Amino acid sequence: MKIGDLAKAVGCQPVTIRFYERKGLLGNATRTESNYRVYGLEALERLAFIRNCRALGLTLQEIARLIAIQDDAGTPCHEVNDCLDKHLADARLQMQKLKLLEKDLTWLRNRCLNPGVSAECGVLSELAAKSQIVALRTRS
Secondary structure, eight states, rough: HHHHHHHHHHHHOOHHHHHHTTTTTOOOOEETTTOOEOOOHHHHHHHHHHHHHHHHTHHHHHHHHHHHHOTTTOOOOOOHHHHHHHHHHHHHHHHHHHHHHHHHHHHHHHOOSSSSGGGOHHHHHHHHHHHHHHHHTTTT
16 A cells, blocks of 8 residues: 555554654555555554554654564563553653642632733733742742
């Protein structure tokens, strides 16, 4: 199948497929005499695998590692778990940071409980001062 057909089959753009090829995540396609890329079922399956990994927020480096493990049937499964455990720890850290951000934004939003004119806006005053915001971001 041509690149447009492959892209449609997995729900992405052809430029995405070319990107994954350049990054080494997807093998190079064979070429027709007209130099069109032609892909087989293996490329479709690999691209679906990559898209599933991206949907979980895995980095290109993590995906490359999982592909290497997948391609080497003798690799112990714990290496997959190690990769996912690291990604899970990173996700938990991001969630903690987002909770702090939510708290900071709520605090900032509460600086303006009686909206008036912008010259008297508590939110704008706090943002201009910066010291309160910086103090909030560095408190943990």
